[in-house]
Every structure is written in C-alpha cells, then in structure tokens.
Amino acid sequence: MPSVTIDDYRSIIDDAVAVNMNMLRVWGGGVYADDAFYDLCDEKGLLVWQDFMFAGAMVPGDSDFVENVSREVIDQVQRLRHHPSIALWCGNNEIDEAWHNWGWQAQYKYTSAVQDELWGNYKKLFHHIIPGILAQYDSSRFYWPSSPSIGWGRKESLLQGDSHYWGIWWGKEPFENYNSKVGRFMSEYGFQALPAIATIEKFTDAQDRRLESKGPNRFSQMMNAHQKHPTGFETIDEYLKRDYKVPKDFNSYVYVSQLLQRDGIATAIEAHRRAKPYCMGTLYWQLNDCWPVTSWSSRDYYGNWKALHFEIKKLFQPVIVSIQEEGDLCKVTVVSDLPKAINGRLQLTILKFIGDSIWDFSKEVQLSGNSGTPVYEFSPETLIGKSNTNEIFLHARLVAENAVLAYSNYFFEKPKDLSLPSTTISCKINYLHDQSTMQDYPFVYTVECSSAMFAKDVFLDVDLTSYKLSDNFFDLLPNEKKMLYLYSQKQDDQNLIHVKATSLIDCY
CATH class of the missing domain: 3.20.20.80 (Glycosidases)
Structure with missing residues (x-):
C-alpha cells in the first residue's frame, strides 16, 4: 500500500x-x-x-x-x-x-x-x-x-x-x-x-552530526547513507569553496549548503x-x-x-527585478508576467554594510505586459570609485502605486570575500489572530526583525513543535524593519515563543 x-x-x-x-x-x-x-x-x-x-x-x-x-x-x-x-x-x-x-x-x-x-x-x-x-x-x-x-x-x-x-x-x-x-x-x-537540521536529527544520533575538517569522507557513515549521488558531498564541497568560506561546524555547513x-x-x-x-x-x-x-x-x-x-x-512572483553582470557593466532588468502594462519607479541604492548610503538613483519605468525589459545599466568601477566593493551592496526595488512590487540585492563580490559586520538581530513577536488561510496552522503571529547593520541570509529558528514562516533566509537591511508571519498549530503566549536568528557571519 x-x-x-x-x-x-x-x-x-x-x-x-x-x-x-x-x-x-x-x-x-x-x-x-x-x-x-x-x-x-x-x-x-x-x-x-x-x-x-x-x-x-x-x-x-x-x-x-x-x-x-x-x-x-x-x-x-x-x-x-x-x-x-x-x-x-x-x-x-x-x-x-x-x-x-x-x-x-x-x-x-x-x-x-x-x-x-x-x-x-x-x-x-x-x-x-x-x-x-x-x-x-x-x-x-x-x-x-x-x-x-x-x-x-x-x-x-x-x-x-x-x-x-x-x-x-x-x-x-x-x-x-x-x-x-x-x-x-x-x-x-x-x-x-542538505535537508533541515530538524530532518537530519530524525535519522542520526549526535555523533553522526559531525564534520571532518578535510578528506574525502567529511561526513559520518549515517550521513553518507542518506546521500545517494556517487560524488554528491564532494560536488557540494567543491562548489561551496568557490563561493563561501568553509563553515565552522556541521549545522553551519547545512545552512550554507x-x-x-x-x-x-x-x-x-x-x-x-x-x-x-x-x-x-x-x-x-x-x-x-x-x-x-x-x-x-x-x-x-x-x-x-x-x-x-x-x-x-x-x-516566481509575477514581477521580478534581476541584476546581472555582463562584462564591465551591471544590467537591471524587470520581468513581468502580468498581462497589463505597468508604470512604476525603479529605485537603486548602494549601501555600506554598516548602514551609510553612498549612491541613490531612481527613474520612472514603463513596462509592457508579459515581457522582460532592460531598464538601467551602469559601470560599477565608474560609479563606485574607490569604495571597497566587499563592504557595500546594491539594493534595487520597483515601486508602483505606493507598493513595492519587487526587490533584489546585488553584491559586487562573492560571499566568501564580503566583509560582513557582526550585528545583533532583534525579533519581536505579536499574536495577530486565529484565521490563517492554512488549515493546519490556524494561529498567526507577526515577527518584526531589525538590525542596526546589514545581516545577510538571516535564518530564524523558532522553538515551536510545528510552524511555518512566510519568509526565511532573507537579507536584513540596516535600520529597516522587516515584517513576516509565523503560522502555528497551536496558540502560545507570545512572550514564551523564542526566536533564534542566525546570519552568514555567524557561520565562520
């Protein structure tokens, strides 16, 4: 059966x-x-x-x-x-x-x-x-x-x-x-x-969740038994070292993978x-x-x-902002799957990780329905000048009718070369209502996250038995609040729910 x-x-x-x-x-x-x-x-x-x-x-x-x-x-x-x-x-x-x-x-x-x-x-x-x-x-x-x-x-x-x-x-x-x-x-x-740590814990003991510093068998016998590609871990490891620093421990490796x-x-x-x-x-x-x-x-x-x-x-949302490097230029393209035309404003900002803005630009854009439209291009070398490219990023957003339709962050260096700051991430939880559209998770909370400095790829881990988040593994902009939703199977006192926030800098 x-x-x-x-x-x-x-x-x-x-x-x-x-x-x-x-x-x-x-x-x-x-x-x-x-x-x-x-x-x-x-x-x-x-x-x-x-x-x-x-x-x-x-x-x-x-x-x-x-x-x-x-x-x-x-x-x-x-x-x-x-x-x-x-x-x-x-x-x-x-x-x-x-x-x-x-x-x-x-x-x-x-x-x-x-x-x-x-x-x-x-x-x-x-x-x-x-x-x-x-x-x-x-x-x-x-x-x-x-x-x-x-x-x-x-x-x-x-x-x-x-x-x-x-x-x-x-x-x-x-x-x-x-x-x-x-x-x-x-x-x-x-x-x-790799799957989530919560999943790995279901088929391993603590001693199985280890990571050897080097060698062909970095993972335990149990982890290898749950990897059926002949060179799976070796391939992940090779790609990881191209773009990221080597994570400090097993849990960090799972996250970075x-x-x-x-x-x-x-x-x-x-x-x-x-x-x-x-x-x-x-x-x-x-x-x-x-x-x-x-x-x-x-x-x-x-x-x-x-x-x-x-x-x-x-x-996969109907409208996206995509930034691609082509030679010496960065090109910004807006793709829309909507059947109708859009009039909006493209906003570009280059920020330091510590929070300072060093360049702002905006322009009105007209987008045809069901199309991909190049809307802007620039030379990073000309624009940034002497700025340290490992300490800054480009934030792009498309705004229409006072709403952000799409956004994207672009980094001028690989993650392993970024000089990310250590920062404290604040998470505040408030109970919202018990009318979730997800029948298995009827209780809804808001989670408000903020940080004084840029936090890359923030991962939230909540101490509830069963829950879903509307977003995770997200970038948190300096001094900008991000609101997301927590869906739970049961109602708990909001003051007793604890959220652990991890970002990329914490993995090294």
Missing part, C-alpha cells in the same frame, strides 16, 4: 502554491499519482506535466510488453483526462537523451543489429503506440515523446524543444554558465543541498525569466523527496523548506 496520504499531497501542493508555482511535473522515474493529487491541482490551479512511467532505460518490443503498456496507458489516460490540470502528456524522461548521449552502445558493445532493434522498439512505443492511443482517448492535449527533446551536450538543445541542463552539478561548471545556457523551455536542472543551492537555482531562474519570450518555462529538479536525504529538492521529506523554497516565492 502506498504510504503517501491525501494530507501529504495537500501539504506538498499547498507548499507549491505558496511560492507562486503554476506547474508540477510528475516524473517518469516515479509513480502515477493518486486521484487526490490531480483533484488538488485542479482546485489550486496548478498545471501538471504528466510523464508516462518510463525513464532512463530502453524498452522491450515483444507483443506481451506492448500489450501490457498499451493497457497501462489507456487506463491512465481514461483515469486522468477529465482533469483540467493535465497540461500535456510526455512519453518518457531522458531515454532519447540517454540513447544519443550516454554511450550505451559502446558500453554494452551492442552490434548494429541490436542497436537497430532497440531503437526500433523505442520508436514504436513512443512515436506510434502511445500517440496513437492518445489520439483515440485524449486528442485535445499535446504529446511530447521524450524530455528533453535533445540532450544537453548538443547546442541544438538550447534552440528548440525542451532542455535539461546539467553542465552545472554533473559538469561542475560555474553557476554563471546558467546565464548563457538558456533554452526555449528549461524542464530540468538542479543542485543538491542551502544558501549555495539557492544561489545556483536563482541564477538559472532569473536567466530563464530574463530571456522571455525566447524562454517561456522553467521547472527545476526537484520539489520534494521520497525519503529523508541530501538531494536536489527545495522541500525536504518532512516538509521543511530549504533556503531555495523560500527564494522560489520571490523568483
């Missing part, structure tokens, strides 16, 4: 909707979801990219297999076709890519005759049988034989169809390569991070959205886990949000 309950589906889908997602992919290497999943997607307005359950392996072509698969496809199409959430049917995940790019022919020493037979079986199933069934049972929906349509090692993959890009992670390319590796629909890319994942995927998503209308879709790998593990997910097995999931809420 499946262990996934309706409440599990509801929790996952609510967490997707909460961060502005509008599509989920049911992956061909997993299982067909329960009816409840599709009912909830219908209700919540989420589209579903639905794979048939084939991934990463060639298929037989005998009559028994073909008959079995045909019955499976008919059954699933008849079961799901009435759901408005089903956006498209996809034949398989990465079989076409694997055949053309993974070297199976040489690895398994296939003869020409065997190769012809295997490829013929593939073409028969995914280019004739399945689309033939769909033409009969659900002709109104689009069918895509294989994702990606062309493998990421070939330049054509970025010119047509959908793309999986794994030069980052598998190829260990720098995150910056996401800016140029943009296809028409980016249907898979990703980066790993999540920042690293967030940074990489944020770079990708902003590049995809800036490329509008050339690129009109982006699905990162992956939303959830099927067990407690270090993985590419943004939401771990127990439903704890990683830093990436909080960032997705900002990255």
Whole structure:
C-alpha cells in the first residue's frame, strides 16, 4: 500500500502554491499519482506535466510488453483526462537523451543489429503506440515523446524543444554558465543541498552530526547513507569553496549548503525569466523527496523548506527585478508576467554594510505586459570609485502605486570575500489572530526583525513543535524593519515563543 496520504499531497501542493508555482511535473522515474493529487491541482490551479512511467532505460518490443503498456496507458489516460490540470502528456524522461548521449552502445558493445532493434522498439512505443492511443482517448492535449527533446551536450538543445541542463552539478561548471545556457523551455536542472537540521536529527544520533575538517569522507557513515549521488558531498564541497568560506561546524555547513543551492537555482531562474519570450518555462529538479536525504529538492521529506523554497516565492512572483553582470557593466532588468502594462519607479541604492548610503538613483519605468525589459545599466568601477566593493551592496526595488512590487540585492563580490559586520538581530513577536488561510496552522503571529547593520541570509529558528514562516533566509537591511508571519498549530503566549536568528557571519 502506498504510504503517501491525501494530507501529504495537500501539504506538498499547498507548499507549491505558496511560492507562486503554476506547474508540477510528475516524473517518469516515479509513480502515477493518486486521484487526490490531480483533484488538488485542479482546485489550486496548478498545471501538471504528466510523464508516462518510463525513464532512463530502453524498452522491450515483444507483443506481451506492448500489450501490457498499451493497457497501462489507456487506463491512465481514461483515469486522468477529465482533469483540467493535465497540461500535456510526455512519453518518457531522458531515454532519447540517454540513447544519443550516454554511450550505451559502446558500453554494452551492442552490434548494429541490436542497436537497430532497440531503437526500433523505442520508436514504436513512443512515436506510434502511445500517440496513437492518445489520439483515440485524449486528442485535445499535446504529446511530447521524450524530455528533453535533445540532450544537453548538443547546442541544438538550447534552440528548440525542451532542455535539461546539467553542465552545472554533473559538469561542475560555474553557476554563471546558467546565464548563457538558456533554452526555449528549461524542464530540468538542479543542485543538491542538505535537508533541515530538524530532518537530519530524525535519522542520526549526535555523533553522526559531525564534520571532518578535510578528506574525502567529511561526513559520518549515517550521513553518507542518506546521500545517494556517487560524488554528491564532494560536488557540494567543491562548489561551496568557490563561493563561501568553509563553515565552522556541521549545522553551519547545512545552512550554507542551502544558501549555495539557492544561489545556483536563482541564477538559472532569473536567466530563464530574463530571456522571455525566447524562454517561456522553467521547472527545476526537484520539489520534494521520497525519503529523508541530501538531494536536489527545495522541500525536504518532512516538509521543511530549504533556503531555495523560500527564494522560489520571490523568483516566481509575477514581477521580478534581476541584476546581472555582463562584462564591465551591471544590467537591471524587470520581468513581468502580468498581462497589463505597468508604470512604476525603479529605485537603486548602494549601501555600506554598516548602514551609510553612498549612491541613490531612481527613474520612472514603463513596462509592457508579459515581457522582460532592460531598464538601467551602469559601470560599477565608474560609479563606485574607490569604495571597497566587499563592504557595500546594491539594493534595487520597483515601486508602483505606493507598493513595492519587487526587490533584489546585488553584491559586487562573492560571499566568501564580503566583509560582513557582526550585528545583533532583534525579533519581536505579536499574536495577530486565529484565521490563517492554512488549515493546519490556524494561529498567526507577526515577527518584526531589525538590525542596526546589514545581516545577510538571516535564518530564524523558532522553538515551536510545528510552524511555518512566510519568509526565511532573507537579507536584513540596516535600520529597516522587516515584517513576516509565523503560522502555528497551536496558540502560545507570545512572550514564551523564542526566536533564534542566525546570519552568514555567524557561520565562520
């Protein structure tokens, strides 16, 4: 019997909707979801990219297999076709890519005759049988034989169809390569991070939560057992050392690994959205886990949000401000998914971490609906002059009708090179009401955070058994109050709720 309950589906889908997602992919290497999943997607307005359950392996072509698969496809199409959430049917995940790019022919020493037979079986199933069934049972929906349509090692993959890009992670390319590796629909890319400490504590003892200073086995045997990528921790470690200082302890490493994942995927998503209308879709790998593990997910097995999931809420909102370095220039682009035009004001400020403003600029901007618009560019060297670039940052915001539609912070150096100040973060909690829109977390509190100096990537840990925060892993500007919401399963005295605030400077 499946262990996934309706409440599990509801929790996952609510967490997707909460961060502005509008599509989920049911992956061909997993299982067909329960009816409840599709009912909830219908209700919540989420589209579903639905794979048939084939991934990463060639298929037989005998009559028994073909008959079995045909019955499976008919059954699933008849079961799901009435759901408005089903956006498209996809034949398989990465079989076409694997055949053309993974070297199976040489690895398994296939003869020409065997190769012809295997490829013929593939073409028969995914280019004739399945689309033939769909033409009969659900002709109104689009069918895509294989994702990606062309493998990421070939330049054509970025010119047509959908793309999986794994030069980052598998190829260990720098995150910056996401800016140029943009296809028409980016249907898979990703980066790993460790799950929340609360999740790790469920499958480890205290002695398992240690970090060796160096060497190939930095993590305990138990942690390695919950990492199934052959070079997973080594890859995380290599990327981490490129951009961050080495964290001081295990908990700090978990936190920084999540920042690293967030940074990489944020770079990708902003590049995809800036490329509008050339690129009109982006699905990162992956939303959830099927067990407690270090993985590419943004939401771990127990439903704890990683830093990436909080960032997705900002990255997938209808309007974003994106700042990209191109050569000697910084370019500011505003991307809007709104159908109507926007008149707003772009506000740019360069601040010292200690709080002083050294440059302010604003301009009126007119943005067309459903577009990406470059609105400003500048030369940091010309603008900043003799300022220490490791002590300052650029804050950008778009204001319309007296409301901040979008904001972004840009740093002129990598995190490991920033001269961040030690600062005290104040958090004040007040009970608001018991009318939360989240049925499992009915009690709502406000949390007001402030700091005299800049605090980077503030992480709040609340001493409640079960709760959710509207934001976390956020930058706190000098002397600027940030208000967020705390949702709890039970009502507690606000004076007895304690919040521990950690920022990046505390991890070294």
